[in-house]
Amino acid sequence: MDWETHARRLAADTVRPESRWYEPLATTPRHLLVPRWWDNEGGRWALRDGESDPEAWARAAYTDRALVTQVGPLHADHAEPETVTEGRPTSSSTLPGLVVTMYRHAMITDNSHVLVTTGTGYGTALACRRLGAELVTSVDVDAHLVTTARQRLQALGLRPHLAVCDITGPLPGEYDGSCPPCPCGPSRPPGWRPCARAGAWSPRSPEPGSSSPRTRPTTAAR
Structure with missing residues (x-):
């Protein structure tokens, strides 16, 4: 599979070439x-x-869509x-565009x-x-x-x-930014608050009628 060509197209379809997220998208298989x-x-x-149908694998993996x-x-x-x-999806690979949007709204720096x-x-x-x-x-x-x-x-x-841990409980370390697994409403899971450094940012749920996550500053519990 010529995955690099597919990944570069995904990057071009998702962000502008000058974006700092362009290379990560273009170089991640x-x-x-x-x-x-x-x-x-x-x-x-x-x-x-994927191995039994490489063409379908490439189409699925390098399209801006979630994969259950x-x-x-x-x-x-x-x-x-x-x-x-049959049943409800319980885990997925989030669509790349949403991942990058969440990271951008987390105010991540170098x-x-x-x-x-x-x-x-x-x-x-x-x-x-x-x-x-x-x-x-x-x-x-x-x-x-985690193991896989x-x-x-x-x-x-x-x-x-x-690490294997429940995000509603204590989390290891302190961080400048965090991205919950999904929009989590007005407040983040309790375990995310104590590990946030002063001034850290994290995405919140979109405003009604908006597709963009909100952000807000969080103060570390010392």
């Missing part, structure tokens, strides 16, 4: 972080395996070939220490490409996601700090 996913077919979820990776308790990594299932959630590891990879892995901490409550993301990120030469 998203398909390697999402080798299997679920497609919705008439309300049911059909397993897709878990339905109910069944992760695509663990499903039998040609599985079709020297920011950031806290992100793991999932497939794609958002973590973008943050590592932008800042350097030493400035990125990535957490998830699901040990499988660590292995796939290491295969890309990226070694951020990853």
Whole structure:
């Protein structure tokens, strides 16, 4: 697969060439972080395996769309070939445009220490490409996601700090910016507040009628 061409097109479709997020988007092989996913077919979820259909893999991975990776308790990594299932999505690779938008609204700078959630590891990879892995901490409550993301990120030469933890509880370290796993309304999960350094920023839910997350300053609990 000529993934670099696909990644450059995704970057061009998502941000301006002068954006500091252009290179992370253009140099991150998203398909390697999402080798299997679920497609919705008439309300049911059909397993897709990238290696068995490289063209579909490239189209899915390098389009600005979310890729569902878990339905109910069944992760695509663990499903039998040609599985079709029903239920609600419980994990996904967020669409790249939204990941970058959330990072922008977190007011991330070149020297920011950031806290992100793991999932497939794609958002973590973008943050590592932008800042350097030493400035990125990535957490998830699901040990499988953390272990798998660590292995796939290491295969890309990226070694951020990853940890298994519940974001509603205490979190490791202090950070200049944080990106919750989803818009979380007027307040962030309690565990995100004590780890925010003074002046840190984090995205909030969009205003009604708006597609852009809001931001607000947060003060660390010392």
